[in-house]
Amino acid sequence: MLRIVNPATLDLVREIPCQTADDVTAAVQRARAAQPAWAALPTRERGRALRRLAARLLGDEELIETLVAESGKPRYEAELIELFYTCELTRFYTGRVGRRALRDDVRHPLIFANKKARVVYHARGVVGVIGPWNWPILNNFADCVAPLLAGNAVVLKPSEWTPLTSLRVQTLWRESRLPPDLFQVVTGQADAGRALCAQADMIFFTGSQAAGREVARTAGERLIPAVVELGGKSAMVVLADADLPRAARAAVWSGFAHSGQVCIRTERVLVEAPVADRFIQLCSDEIHRLRQGAPPRELGAPVALDVGAITFPRQITVAKEHIADAVAKGARVVTGGSAPGDLPGQFFAPTLLAEVTPEMKVMREETFGPVLPIMRVADAEEALRVANDSTLGLSGSVWSGDAARARALARRLVSGSVCVNDALVNYFCVEAPLGGVKQSGLGFRHGPESLRQFCRVETIVEDRAGLRWLSAIIGRQLMFPYRARTLRAVRWLMRRLYG
Numbered sequence: 223m224l225r226i227v228n229p230a231t232l233d234l235v236r237e238i239p240c241q242t243a244d245d246v247t248a249a250v251q252r253a254r255a256a257q258p259a260w261a262a263l264p265t266r267e268r269g270r271a272l273r274r275l276a277a278r279l280l281g282d283e284e285l286i287e288t289l290v291a292e293s294g295k296p297r298y299e300a301e302l303i304e305l306f307y308t309c310e311l312t313r314f315y316t317g318r319v320g321r322r323a324l325r326d327d328v329r330h331p332l333i334f335a336n337k338k339a340r341v342v343y344h345a346r347g348v349v350g351v352i353g354p355w356n357w358p359i360l361n362n363f364a365d366c367v368a369p370l371l372a373g374n375a376v377v378l379k380p381s382e383w384t385p386l387t388s389l390r391v392q393t394l395w396r397e398s399r400l401p402p403d404l405f406q407v408v409t410g411q412a413d414a415g416r417a418l419c420a421q422a423d424m425i426f427f428t429g430s431q432a433a434g435r436e437v438a439r440t441a442g443e444r445l446i447p448a449v450v451e452l453g454g455k456s457a458m459v460v461l462a463d464a465d466l467p468r469a470a471r472a473a474v475w476s477g478f479a480h481s482g483q484v485c486i487r488t489e490r491v492l493v494e495a496p497v498a499d500r501f502i503q504l505c506s507d508e509i510h511r512l513r514q515g516a517p518p519r520e521l522g523a524p525v526a527l528d529v530g531a532i533t534f535p536r537q538i539t540v541a542k543e544h545i546a547d548a549v550a551k552g553a554r555v556v557t558g559g560s561a562p563g564d565l566p567g568q569f570f571a572p573t574l575l576a577e578v579t580p581e582m583k584v585m586r587e588e589t590f591g592p593v594l595p596i597m598r599v600a601d602a603e604e605a606l607r608v609a610n611d612s613t614l615g616l617s618g619s620v621w622s623g624d625a626a627r628a629r630a631l632a633r634r635l636v637s638g639s640v641c642v643n644d645a646l647v648n649y650f651c652v653e654a655p656l657g658g659v660k661q662s663g664l665g666f667r668h669g670p671e672s673l674r675q676f677c678r679v680e681t682i683v684e685d686r687a688g689l690r691w692l693s694a695i696i697g698r699q700l701m702f703p704y705r706a707r708t709l710r711a712v713r714w715l716m717r718r719l720y721g
């Protein structure tokens with residue numbers, strides 16, 4: 223059994239069965255049987271069904287209450303980030319962009335001008351989506367929308383720490399009279415994920431590097447595609463001419479939203495020395511205004527809370543380890559540094575560290591918790607050097623009063639995505655691909671590019687209308703028996719084209 227506990231109160235939320243590899247096999251087989259009928263529907267109709275479901279999620283109070291209870295995050299983040307994002311993503315993919323990306327694409331070759339190449343986007347079959355605990359809808363069901371729209375069946379394996387939200391989505395799916403085997407949730411631990419990797423036709427994985435490597439290895443053995451979305455160490459670069467109060471507000475929000483358990487969060491701040499003291503003071507003032515506590519679940523409850531609980535207890539250990547290592551190497555705790563004494567659940571105070579240096583763990587390893595280190599740099603070039611001195615490359619931001627200078631710097635950051643004078647909003651730009659580079663992952667979500675990842679691509683080459691006669695002539699000249707005259711003609715052509 224899986225015991226799901228509310229991290230903010232430590233109360234038991236629910237116990238559910240922990241499914242086995244055999245359960246996963248059965249789910250994949252059912253999904254495989256249901257998929258062809260779904261793929262045969264026009265994209266527009268599949269889109270309509272997914273939009274109907276999104277509307278259903280929007281009106282479901284139990285969904286949000288479940289999400290808040292099992293994650294310990296403020297209701298504000300559950301609704302305004304997770305649910306809003308899921309609906310927006312569904313709107314985007316089920317609209318014109320999605321239909322266009324999945325439509326046959328006809329291309330005209332130059333050399334065989336008598337031919338046309340039709341690119342066909344087929345569904346791959348059964349896509350296994352494996353999700354983490356930090357975003358129970360956004361990195362779980364929402365990542366199923368694109369593969370479903372592309373005509374696949376999906377088996378979703380949510381994290382064993384937060385599976386209840388996905389189970390609620392599955393209930394709503396069935397109540398919406400959508401084919402029950404087309405989208406299924408399997409609950410379980412890593413072994414259930416492994417079983418899914420062993421059977422699905424494609425894997426979309428979000429989680430840790432260690433598990434991501436194993437998923438990629440299995441996919442490599444089976445020669446199936448896998449997208450792996452892993453951790454980050456995103457840098458925020460603050461130049462001396464930046465709007466400092468705004469940058470400080472963004473540093474604190476992007477550092478402490480969901481208690482820092484956000485993959486694209488600001489993990490390191492690099493600020494130009496002349497404004498560093500003022501910036502640290504502004505961040506400290508912002509942090510002192512934050513309200514931390516157990517999130518009320520009810521719809522009518524006032525938004526009296528900014529920072530909730532730590533969903534995964536190990537992140538408290540990591541935060542403590544990174545703070546201790548930094549302090550031992552000369553960093554200063556400006557604010558926070560320990561668990562707040564007056565809260566019964568899993569909490570850690572938003573912690574600001576100053577005087578950090580690049581060799582500290584907090585500057586090198588993903589913290590994924592409420593610790594924000596600020597380092598002084600001499601100039602933009604040093605900021606860039608430190609920011610790029612990382613094995614990870616997921617997100618980041620550049621802050622300057624000169625947008626062109628900031629953009630130029632952003633282009634030199636080795637990262638999947640960068641905000642200029644903002645933070646975290648890149649996740650809502652669903653029109654553009656978002657993914658990690660270096661060891662932050664392979665592949666991406668968002669944009670038509672991501673939708674096509676869920677397709678098996680087939681190219682069909684055929685005659686252009688009215689030019690069959692030309693194909694017959696070219697075919698006679700080109701095929702056996704080889705002729706010296708043809709060789710001379712092609713030599714002439716090659717020299718004209720490329721010589």
Ligand code: NAD
Nearest residue numbers: 354355380381411412415416429430433436451452453485
């Ligand atoms: P995790 O790797 O422990 O677990 C993620 C999921 O994978 C869970 O469902 C788990 O049961 C399953 N799993 C674990 N081992 C597996 C294996 N060997 N084979 C198949 N499945 C396996 O990660 P987590 O602790 O849940 O998530 C936190 C991490 O996720 C952080 O590093 C964070 O940065 C990252 N993350 C990345 C993104 C992104 O978009 N890049 C988004 C959210 C979270």
